[in-house]
Amino acid sequence: MTKNIHSFVKDNFGRECLQDVRSYEKTARKIANYRNHLRFNLRCLHEHITPRSIKLKSNVSGHKADTILENAERKLLNERVRQVNFTIDVLNRKKDQLSEKLSGSLSSDAYNRVAEFTTHAQLSQHEQGKRRHLEKFRKLQTSRADLDKDWRNSGNIGDNSSAEKWVKNLSDRQLSNHEVSVLAKGLNYAVVPEKVPAAEIVTVAESAVSLAHLKPSDADSLRHKICQTLCNTKLPQSNITKDERKALSDLTKDDNIVVVPADKGKCVVVLNESDYDDKCNDLLKDKKTYKPVGYNPTSGYRKRVTDFTNKITTDGSIDIVLKRQLDPPLSLWYRRFTGFKIHKPDPIPVRPIVSSIGSVTYNLAKHAAKILGPLVGRSPHHIKNTQDFVNQIKDLKLSESEIITSYDVTALFTCIPPDFALNVVKECLESDNTLSERTNLKVEQIVELVEICLNTTYFSYKGKYFKQQHGCAMGSPVSPIVVNLCMESFEQQALKSYPGTKPRFGSHHPLVHKLGVIRTLQYRADTIISDSEQVPEEKDHIKTALNNCGYPDWAFLKATKSKEPKTGGASGQTNRARVTIPYISGISERVKNHFKSFGISTSFKPVNTLRGKPVNVKDKQPKDKRSNLVYGVVCGDTDCSAAYVGETKQALKPALVNIGDQVPTKRKTLLEWCSAVLCSYEAGNIADNGWTESLELRWLEKVMPDDMQELFIDHECEDFVGNSDESDTED
Structure with missing residues (x-):
């Protein structure tokens, strides 16, 4: 229809008249957009919601500072309403002028057709903008930042009486309130790390480059984007207090206690190291089951x-x-x-x-x-899961003399x-x-x-x-x-x-993980409970239990919101590889977008959980016996600034001995291996500062700025001895 009316005006009244018709239509569409924009801002003003575009931030903290920001945001919103009203008045005057001009240059029939078409276009534009602004307003209503100002710290336990339900202290140590509070969060609770796990993200990037078979130019572009993100993005706010962080450090350093997870549930058990050792030795004394071996x-x-x-x-x-x-x-x-x-x-x-x-x-x-x-x-008697079990027994009828039993x-x-x-x-x-x-x-x-x-x-x-x-x-x-x-x-x-026939919401996990907890529990309530009348009661119990774990109301609204089916990536490209990166709020999302632009899908994993802090019940592997490493060494001579980066599959200690012949004679001083092990092939070394993929040699030299290199090596490296020809690579 658009083509017909425009062609009709051009053929019968000329190009100049067509430009006036297009301007008339464009002005009408703008009026529709600004009217929707006005209603959106008035609705925000009425509901005391601040649009993201005028949200203010300040480094100054305190109640007075928050009040000043809120007042300033409200004044800005009022000013925006005034400006939108003024713009609508200007556009209406322009529309009237164009209408008067067209009525004089077009025939009566042509003018009526143009006016009808323009009115239809304005209504269509209005409906589209209305749906968009309603969805935008609904998202603001369920925004975690607006409903919960302290959403990063949601889930912190202030009442120790409830915290003690999740901590079983069997030791002689008297736990402080802060120690009980941090342990009650659960051993899967992820604490915001004190520094960015840059080495792990870099190694994942190298793995993605290899898996996706990127061109050299694309690979360099991805590397530089990730480096820029790591250098320019700050860590998020800590999700535990300073007292809780100190309590966690004290628990980790105490060699007289052992912190272990309970066999069932999420409870944390604290007991004396001697009692734990006695329990283990009692099991090992069973000579029929275990036999001591005098060697490795x-x-x-x-x-x-x-x-x-x-x-x-x-x-x-x-x-x-x-x-x-x-x-x-x-x-x-x-x-x-x-x-x-x-x-x-x-x-x-x-x-x-x-x-x-x-x-x-x-x-x-x-x-x-x-x-x-x-x-x-x-097997015909195999049960996949709880839902399958419910489906198999829901029609089963038992007599008074029969029972269901399990073994x-x-x-x-x-x-x-x-x-x-x-x-x-x-x-x-x-x-x-x-x-x-x-x-x-x-x-x-x-x-x-x-x-x-x-x-x-x-x-x-x-x-x-x-x-x-x-x-x-x-x-x-x-x-x-x-x-x-x-x-x-x-x-x-x-x-x-036979002859007959939950992680707490304040944990530094990705939001999608937390919302998945809600969806999973509600799905189980819908599918496992056979009596439909009991489903609402069970969902109320789920919400109460999760609220006690710090889950805010907006999380339930967001989790139950229906999702539109995805029709594919924005660029239409298929996933070329999948990688997993450590989750750091504000950083991992940007790195994910960098990967996405090259067709690499990304998933997140939590890091720095409490399980990796005070829980030390496994035998520790000596650092010099770690294998599958990329390592850094620096010259022991204080006057020498040389550094060496190598990779090896053998244990670290013999690898350091073997590199002696590769270092120039003038630098054959005592080599000290760097305090940071950069990465490891084995996932089992993650808790010991190890990572999952090898790091391409000369990565630091090729693409990293000087300030970034300090994240990897604790020594300023002006000259890299190791390179692609001289690296200590062991097949």
């Missing part, structure tokens, strides 16, 4: 894993890339600690826990888990004989018609792979080594899958023989 058996198990990967590589079952992924790391071993079952009566029982992250069979077990995972759940297995992992487990695994693999789609390994090779993982049952505790004498390895990624297959097999045999 890691090298023997590493050799067996390496021989196996060499064998399956030689016969062509896997390629060299997969072999490198399966080969064991050089330094970590299984580590033992204990969880306390405080939900049971005294004496409080304990649960042995073994961490296999980064151990000799960890990579091998992860690969086995991918192969065996699809085999679980093929538990005591010490499940140590009760499953490895030989029985391997037979079950073999039977499942032989009956699987889709095995060739997941792997090129033969059934016998997979069984041997699983056997290596299940029989690697040693661990360390307090520097001593023990071996689990029977059962499957605890802590291995493949063990839960194997024991599930065994239990399904056992269940089938038994049935045949």
Whole structure:
């Protein structure tokens, strides 16, 4: 229609008249926009809501300063209303002038057609602007900053009586109110770090460049954007008080206590180190289950894993890339600690826990888990989750003499004989018609792979080594899958023989994680509760419980808001890679946008949680025995400013010895390795200032400004000895 009326005016009345028609239409559309803008501002004024565009900030704190800012914002809003009214008056006069001019230059019929078309365009523009401004106002109503001025500190516990429900103090130490408060937040509570984890973000960027196969120009552009963001963005406000931060530091430094998570729920247990040690030793005294080993058996198990990967590589079952992924790391071993079952009566029982992250069979077990995972759940009696269980029993009717009962297995992992487990695994693999789609390994090779993982049952505790004498390895990624297959097999045999037929809201987690807690609990209420009349009551209970954890009302409004389905990226490009970066509010979002512009999707992970502070129950790995590192060393001569950056797969101590021949003779003074380990391939080293990907050598030299380099090396480096030809890279 637009084309017809404009063409009609141009053909019959000339180009100059067409320009007046277009100006008349444009003015009418502007009036519609400004009228919507006026209504939006008047609504904000009436509801005492400040639009983001006139929000004021000040470095001056205090009640008086806040009052001054609020008054200034309201005056600015009033002035905006006055200016919008003035602009509408000007536009109306202009429209009247154009209307009078067109009525004289157009015929009566043509003028009526133009006026009708312009009125329709103005109404259409008005409806579009109205929807946009209503949505904008609704977002302001649910804005966390407007509804909760102190939203960053939401969830801080002021009432110690409620905090003590989440902290079980069994130690001789009298916990202060601040210590109880910080522990009651939960060990998954993320504290805003004191400095930006720049090295981890940089290593993720390098990994993204490699995974996305970016062009050199695009890769350099991404690097510079990330460097600029890291240099120019400040850390967010701390989400714990100074007293709580000091309390956290005091708890971490106290060697006489142990802080551990409870076996069930989110409770935190504090007990004497001697009592914790006695509990662990009582378990290890069971000679039938655990056998002391007088040496570190890691090298023997590493050799067996390496021989196996060499064998399956030689016969062509896997390629060299997969072999490198399966080969064991050089330094970590299984580590033992204990969880306390405080939900049971005294004496409080304990649960042995073994961490296999980064151990000799960890990579091998992860690969086995991918192969065996699809085999679980093929039993007709398998229950996927709580919702599936509810659906299966909702129509079940019981007589007065019948009950529903459940069974538990005591010490499940140590009760499953490895030989029985391997037979079950073999039977499942032989009956699987889709095995060739997941792997090129033969059934016998997979069984041997699983056997290596299940029989690697040693661990360390307090520097001593023990071996689990029977059962499957605890802590291995493949063990839960194997024991599930065994239990399904056992269940089938038994049935045949039967004759009958929450993180707190103030935690430094991404907002989407916190809103996900609300959505998940409400989804469970909608799907698990069979009686629809009880659903509102359960949702009220959820809201009350989360309010006690610091969740504000606006979070529930935002979580329940319906989302419009995404139609694809703004640029229409598909995701070329996915990376995970540590979450730092205000920084990670900008880094995510940089990645998005190159087609790289990003997810966040919380860092600096309380679990990584006072909880130190695993055996610590000495710094000089860490492997898979990018490290920095500086010359020990105070007159020499040389620095060296290298990467190595071997342990750090021998790597430092080996670089002696690569340093020029005039600088062969005592080399001190830098206090900051830049990154690590193994995720298991994260708690020890390690990171997940290797750092490209000469990254610092190529793209980083001098002030940025200080984030990585504690020494000003004027000359980098290590480069692409002289680097200490170990394959």
